[in-house]
Amino acid sequence: LPTASPTGVTPIPSVIPDSPEHQFVGETGTKTLWVVFIIMLISSGVFSGLAWRVPVQKRLFYVITTLITITAAISYFAMATGQGVSVHHIHIREQHDHVPDTHHEIQRQVFWARYVDWAITTPLLLLDLGLLAGMSGAHLTLAIVADLIMVLTGLFAAFGSEGTPAKWGWYTIGCLAYLIVVWHLAVNGRAAVQAKGQNVSSFFLAIATYTLVLWTAYPIVWGFADGARRVGVDGEIIAYAILDVLAKPVFGTWLIITHAKLRETDVDLGGFWANGLNRE
Ligand code: RET
Known part of the structure; x- marks a missing residue:
């Protein structure tokens, strides 16, 4: 197991079997990260290819959705190659x-x-969801701010000192922020979408429910893996991999296919998106 090098830096071995003392990525985890990288890359290619077939005015959902999978591809590349990861030292005190x-x-x-x-x-x-529902900029902005707070407090919790109240304190703040996100979609999103008619309303209800079910699984996985450290690194990778594929490429495919079929889902940003293009 790792010994200190002359520089005093403990080298990170590429593969150490998950053990209670050394929780590192194994072969299955690394393979999974590469597979998801490829899936995200292919989805990005497909979404941007589809965007080419429609005029710029109608590309907004395609562009947002492609950015989502491109970002995921970059992040998975970083994780698969062993960057974007750090070794967390967890001190455990056992009382007898x-x-x-x-x-x-x-x-x-x-x-x-x-x-x-x-x-x-x-x-x-x-x-994507807010524009689909036609939510106001005010509600959408607040939902996004709450969402950023959720992610950042999750990051602080992941690196929080083990066994201190602070760690679960951050997690609690993250969960409260998540409830604000849920509330915006469930209340303000649903209210806004009524104006778009029955077809868009029922589609929004379906895809927003799908989203909320998936998103709720993230803090649960976090609780077992990063929180309680009961799930090993490979288990964590596999759980997030399944969720990420469902929440990004599958979500995006569903959104884009329905958007192409339903004219009422077109978004009007009052000239911001395609200002001047109609004159071309
Ligand atoms: C954390 C921990 C803090 C509390 C909560 C969390 C929620 C995370 C969520 C992540 C969703 C990610 C998606 C990724 C890719 O598509 C940060 C785990 C509530 C909801 C959808």
Whole structure:
């Protein structure tokens, strides 16, 4: 197991089997990261290819959705190549009845690249949903700010000192911020979408429900993996991989196919998006 090098820096071995003391990515985890990288890359190619077939005026959802999968592809590339990850030292104190407390340390890889990814992609996903529903800029902005707070507090929680109240304090703030996001979609999003008619309303209801179910799984996975450290690094990678594929490429395909079929889903940004293009 890792020994200090002459520089005093502990080298990170590429593959150490997950053990209670050394929680590092294994072969399955690395393979999974590469597979998701490829899926995100292909989806980005398909979404941007489809965007070419429609006039610029109608490309907004395609562009947002492509940015989401491109960002994910970059983040997965970083994680698969071993960047975007740092080793977190976790001090564990065991209390015993009649003998002095014992101490030991666990090392675990924490993929901070995920949080960079989420800080960019979850606001873009909310933008997709908010524009679909025709939410006001005011509500959408507040939903996005709450979402950023959710991701950043999640990052602080992931690096928070183990066993201190601060760690779960950050997590609690993140969960409260998430509830604000849910509230904006469920209340303001649903109210706004009524004006777009029955077809868009029922589509919004379906895709927003799908989104909320998936998103709710993230803090649960986090709780077992980064929170309680009960799930190893490979398990964490696989769980997030499934969720990410459902929340990005599958979500995007559903949105774009429906948008192409339903004219009422067209977005009017009052000239901002295609200002002047009609004169070409
Ligand atoms: C954290 C921990 C803090 C509390 C909460 C979380 C929620 C994360 C979510 C992530 C969604 C990510 C998506 C990614 C890609 O498509 C940060 C785990 C509530 C909801 C959808």
